[in-house]
Amino acid sequence: MTQRHSRAGRPFSSPRLHKRRSARASTRALLSISLAITSLPALAQSSVQLYGIIDNGISYTNNVASTVGGKGASRVGLATGFGSGDRFGLTGSEDLGDGNKAIFTLENGFSGINGTLGQGGRMFGRQAFAGLSNPRWGTLTFGRQYEFGFVYLSPFESWTQFGSIYGAHIGDVDNTFSTFRLNQSVKYEYSPMAGLTLGALYAFSNQSATSGSTGFANNRALGLGIQYQRGPIGAAATFLHLSNPSASAANSTNPGGAIGDEYTLSTSLFYNSAFVSRQDVIGVAGSYSFGDARVSAVFTDTRLRYQNGQDLRVDNYEINTRYQFSPAIVAGIGYIFTDASGYAGTGATSFASGTRPRWHQIDAGAAYYFSKRTDLHASVIYQRAAGDATVAAINAFGPAGAGVKNQVAVLAGLRHRF
Template sequence: MKRSLLAGATLSSIAVAVPCAAQSSVTLYGVIDVGINYTSNAQTGRANGALKGASQFSMQDGGSGGISGSRWGMRVKEDLGGGYGAIATLENGFNIQSGTLGQGGAEFGRQAFVGLTTPYGTATAGRQYDSVVDFVQPYSTVAMWGGYPASQPGDIDNQGNTRRVNNSVKFRSKDYGGFSFGGLYSPGGVAGSTGRNQVYSLGVGFSRGPLSIGAAYLNARDPNYSFFGTNPSSGTAATSNNMGSFGSATAAQSNPIFGGYSSAQTYQVIATGASYKFGASSVALNYNNVQFKHLEAGDGPNTLRYGGTGKFDTVEASYTLQATPSLLGGAVYEYVRSSGANDRVAAHYNQVGVGADYLLSKRTDLYAIGVYQRASGTDSYGQSAVAAINGQTPSASNHQFALRLSLRHRF
């Protein structure tokens, strides 16, 4: 039985439909993903001005260290007749190892929206994924088999579903002979300043035969608040750094790849992806350009007094093999180049990953992911770049290896 192991909202789950009334239904569903993670070097703090680190074993939910964030949710559908319908989704994320809420403590932090289906497409409103996730993420390793550890360093372009967009309206067209399109808009809600804190994105996709292609654009104004600060635990954008922190003598740093750019006035992503299937194999390419614009003009902290634009170019190439109906494997290479920020920040990140997934049943599988990353240059904190595998504590050195063994169950 061929199938794709998709992370986030695209992951197929076994659901139970409960009839509510004629032509209406409520579907309950969920995923639990728990595993043991090994990290070769994780920061423990500083000593004599230098970063210190040590190897680490930990139990982690799939939302930070694996393929699928644990969740439960419900989908509501009602047929309104004439090709129209009403829909709603509430999806809660939680941490299986502790039982606490995910997404910074939001009750329905993964998704929460209501909308209408029409003969032309679907319109929804609420907390939702942007167009990069909808149209380009399917061609990223995070959606195929690699999960968060194998995704692009720092989840720089949000293809790992790290962030959602609050207060958003969204449209996704129906499929027109393999072609589809869509967009999302979140008004800033600031009186007298229409563009402040607004987020918008656009995407297009085409799929026919073995070839599939997607492209998307995302723009977030005042991103420290509007995009990176949308969870309950994010704090106030003007006084906190929602993208990362410098840490302390006793605490690890957070997201050194782009955490120093919290002062950006605009966050912009241009992303493209494509895949081609042949037999039991498929290859995929993914490219994106990410820019943190006007570093001197945003609301967030600017401790390093940056100006100009911090830029990132990322290329990902992956291979996937459905070896048997129950066994899937893959390999990926990713390269990230950063530049900009007063012309004194430039870093390079090379990352390779391998993974395998084995189905024990239609609902339960075992999987393993291994990732190695090496960094060079100067990162967004103005320090010698350290490796920082997505979802793991950054390294105290320029290299890091992470391994995950996990059990996942869908219901």
């Protein structure tokens, strides 16, 4: 049979033949794409969550001064962040497969009554870290983080369970209130069994090992912790070591080290009297729950070595109880005894007339929950200076005026979580 040709001399193709060839080509293309897609790894699942707390109300204190040894007076005003520090944050994770996850948290502190940044004006002053986690091998994170005294011990204390931030231990000398976080820190937590968590942390000075007062150990930190919570029983133990933490002051030798400028607040009893060259904190805590009640006890031992060669030891003993009257109402009361011995400052920064200052403190608080996210709360803190102590100083409020041995704070506010 004679084949038909076009005028250009090329053979004609039938429409049916074109369709069959196009179908085969399309099938091959789809098959190639399918094989390429199936050969790629599965896309990882990721999530990011925005969260926060705003907590505003009214506060009263009978006497407060702006500096240790200053003149004091009563104060009434609008207050914020006293039930829980105001914050907003971003936290997220990405599933990397085989149980591995990439994680991060960026958390900002701010004032709910004037909008200013907290933690010395840092954008993410509360927390800023990233890391990896695995249910079998634990969690490793890097950045600005809480040390274990706050993470493991503070849940047993009055101020976190039913009171306000002002009910923390005097001067926050044991850092269970987390006056300062740790910068440049590497933190590892591991759970070998249900309910048990072990932790270790190291925060770098980020300074070269030069001579004099500067060097690798100038403003660095080391922390260890263990906690257990299973059924009605809870327990924790922690250790924290700081090397030259006062070097964090703006005009000192390493303000960019592990501890930031929060350490050297003018209202602190224990850190501004002299340069602190070493600080060691040991803490233990335990609790038992029965029915709607929980009883907790906390002990911390803090040793301070000052550059002038003087030493100070501060022991805090706390016992408290919390009761859940209904799903909407919780209340509690706690007692803290602070027993110190040794160097008590000099001149304007002196807080004792001798070497044995002591303080008694009572925390009481209650909250009514409209929902899981919104509550009204109120707290009362009373502190009395005893022994050689010459001034009371409720945490975060600031010390009472010179010679004032009794300090009272009363607070009430509305807290909303989102």
